[in-house]
Amino acid sequence: MFSALRCVVARDLLVVMRNKSDAANTLFFFAVVVSLFPLGIGPETALLRAIAPGVVWVAALLASMLALARMFAADFTDGTLEQMVLAPQPLGVLVAGKVFAHWLVSGFPLVLMAPLLGLQFGLEGDAVLMLVVSLLLGTPVLSLLGAVAAALTLGLRASGVLVPLIVLPLCVPVLIFGAGAVDAVASGLAAGPHLSLLAAYLLPSVVFGPWVASIAIRIALE
Amino acid sequence: MNAPSARSTLRASGLQCVRGDRRVFDGVAFELSNGGLLWVSGPNGSGKTSLLRIVCGLLQPAAGGIEWNGRGIRDLGEEYNQHIAYVGHLNAVKEELKVGENLRFGARLAGVEATDEAIRATLQEFAIHGLEDLPCRFLSQGQKRRLALARMRLSGTRTVWVLDEPFAALDVAGVEAVKLVIEEHLGRGGLAVLTTHQEVAIAAPSVQRIELKK
Numbered sequence: 457m458f459s460a461l462r463c464v465v466a467r468d469l470l471v472v473m474r475n476k477s478d479a480a481n482t483l484f485f486f487a488v489v490v491s492l493f494p495l496g497i498g499p500e501t502a503l504l505r506a507i508a509p510g511v512v513w514v515a516a517l518l519a520s521m522l523a524l525a526r527m528f529a530a531d532f533t534d535g536t537l538e539q540m541v542l543a544p545q546p547l548g549v550l551v552a553g554k555v556f557a558h559w560l561v562s563g564f565p566l567v568l569m570a571p572l573l574g575l576q577f578g579l580e581g582d583a584v585l586m587l588v589v590s591l592l593l594g595t596p597v598l599s600l601l602g603a604v605a606a607a608l609t610l611g612l613r614a615s616g617v618l619v620p621l622i623v624l625p626l627c628v629p630v631l632i633f634g635a636g637a638v639d640a641v642a643s644g645l646a647a648g649p650h651l652s653l654l655a656a657y658l659l660p661s662v663v664f665g666p667w668v669a670s671i672a673i674r675i676a677l678e
Numbered sequence: 679m680n681a682p683s684a685r686s687t688l689r690a691s692g693l694q695c696v697r698g699d700r701r702v703f704d705g706v707a708f709e710l711s712n713g714g715l716l717w718v719s720g721p722n723g724s725g726k727t728s729l730l731r732i733v734c735g736l737l738q739p740a741a742g743g744i745e746w747n748g749r750g751i752r753d754l755g756e757e758y759n760q761h762i763a764y765v766g767h768l769n770a771v772k773e774e775l776k777v778g779e780n781l782r783f784g785a786r787l788a789g790v791e792a793t794d795e796a797i798r799a800t801l802q803e804f805a806i807h808g809l810e811d812l813p814c815r816f817l818s819q820g821q822k823r824r825l826a827l828a829r830m831r832l833s834g835t836r837t838v839w840v841l842d843e844p845f846a847a848l849d850v851a852g853v854e855a856v857k858l859v860i861e862e863h864l865g866r867g868g869l870a871v872l873t874t875h876q877e878v879a880i881a882a883p884s885v886q887r888i889e890l891k892k
Contacts, residue, residue: 463786467775474774474813535768542734544760544789678737 460545464553465560471530472561478526479561486519486566490573501578508577509587509638513631516566516591517598521620523562524602525609527554528673532610541677551673552666555603563595579642586641593654594634600665601626607672629657685747686761686837687711688733688869692742695728702728703890706742712867713883715860719873720890726873727767729890730842733871734764760789763836765844769826771814777801777825778810784829792832804828804855820847827856839863841872853878 472479493511494504531537531554540550570591574584605622609615637650693706702725710716718726731737733744735751735758744751751758771780778797785792792800801807804824806817814822827844830836839860845853857878860870864882 459791460787460789463783467772467779467783470779471772471774530772533768534772535766535770536772538736538764538766538768539770539784539787541736542759542762542764543787544756546756550787 457545457549460543461549461553464540464550465557468554468557469560472557478523479565482519482523482562483565483569485522486515487569487573489515489518491576494576504577505579505642508574508579509583509635509642511577512570512573512587513591513594513635513638516570516595517624517627517631519566520562520595520598520602521623523558524599524606524623525616525619527558527603527606528610529606529615532676537610537673538677541674547670547673548667551603551607551670555599555666555669558603559596559599563599566595567591579638583638583642586638586647589651590634590637590647590654593651593658594630597630597654597658597661598623598627600661603665603669604672607669607676610673610676630654633657685712686869687745687747688838688871689745689748690733690742691745693729693732693739693744694741695725695732695737696740697725697728701740704741706888706890708886708888710869710871710886711884712869713864714869715864715880715882715885716869716871717874717885717887718871718890719875719887721892724890724892726890727842729888730764730766730840730871730873733838734762734840735759736764761837762840763788763830763833763838764840764842765826765830766842767846769822770829771817771822771825773815774813776811776813777806777817780814780825781829781832785832788829788833788836790833790835796832800828800832803831803859805851820849820852823847824852824855827859831859837868839868839870839872841870843874844872845874845876845878 490512497503528537541547543550567588570587571584574587601623602619605619609618612618633650633653637647640647640650687709689709691707694704695702706729708716718729720726728737732739746754746758746761781797782792798807801810804827806821806824817825823846830839844856848856857880861881864870
């Protein structure tokens with residue numbers, strides 16, 4: 457079972473390596489959107505510091521939407537998804553592999569990039585650290601919920617619009633607690649409750665996300 | 679490649695397929711056992727592909743069901759997948775990956791660890807050897823078809839081969855190569871279900887035909 461999981465992850469990463477611009481788009485969008493705010497608002501440190509968590513989090517949310525609709529689309533059109541459904545391993549496991557590979561190339565780079573962007577807003581060291589931690593807990597949720605939406609809209613023409621419409625409302629708690637954790641640290645409070653709630657949102661997503669997505673894929677292939 | 683397991687039967691009874699509001703076919707039944715070949719023929723839109731997808735379990739029939747060794751395939755789930763190799767209209771070839779990588783990942787996904795040796799031999803069999811390091815986007819339609827069939831060949835432990843238009847886009851030599859591979863599979867006691875518009879004489883221990891009407 458784990459060899460099939462590894463196989464799916466390795467294959468998807470290799471495909472992305474051969475097609476780097478796709479992954480770069482997400483990162484570039486994230487960096488540009490976040491950088492535009494300090495330029496637009498001007499050098500008011502207090503204001504920038506106050507909006508930083510929200511801006512970075514909203515930008516991460518929107519940037520991850522860019523790649524979501526593509527998660528299963530190529531596999532759907534070239535027939536790979538059929539072969540995955542017919543593989544002797546549970547489809548949910550293979551889907552989990554795809555989601556993980558997707559997060560590695562579209563979610564994880566955002567986490568790595570965030571400290572750099574946080575500095576633009578004059579965030580303190582511990583707030584930057586909290587930004588990274590909250591994104592690390594939150595971005596997998598975006599990929600997992602996104603996988604469900606991407607699978608539900610497979611084969612539909614308007615999937616590019618539908619995926620954000622489905623995912624964004626579901627991601628509101630992630631946004632609130634993710635940005636809230638950074639806010640709390642920046643104002644000298646404990647971020648523990650926020651992180652616990654983020655983790656509480658992540659766990660059921662990990663357990664149920666791939667499974668629900670695999671059911672949606674089976675329906676899409678009928 | 680080891681021989682398909684001993685006695686196996688694939689039985690379909692009273693299959694009905696409904697697409698949209700249209701009833702495509704009704705009351706389709708067959709029983710295949712070791713060495714059995716089932717030809718599905720009929721005009722475009724008569725439900726050949728749907729029937730094959732039902733046989734694989736990709737599509738649920740509106741009525742009736744498929745039994746593998748006496749057990750319904752819905753109950754068997756992934757266990758049934760261990761016996762099935764399917765090549766559909768879509769080749770499941772990743773354009774970004776090289777020919778060799780495509781085969782290796784395809785086989786691994788099907789639960790078979792392919793050696794370099796086996797990959798080379800299979801490519802040779804389908805006359806696409808020497809292209810291992812070529813990205814698949816440079817392959818012609820016929821070569822991609824050969825690659826899809828080579829992947830199925832690599833997962834050689836599968837008992838039931840379900841082939842949707844396996845000869846499409848193939849040249850004369852390609853058709854001959856695929857025919858030999860199918861004959862060998864049937865000779866080893868495998869089962870095959872296929873559709874084709876080309877009349878290819880495949881020697882099989884037992885042949886059945888289903889003619890779907892529009």
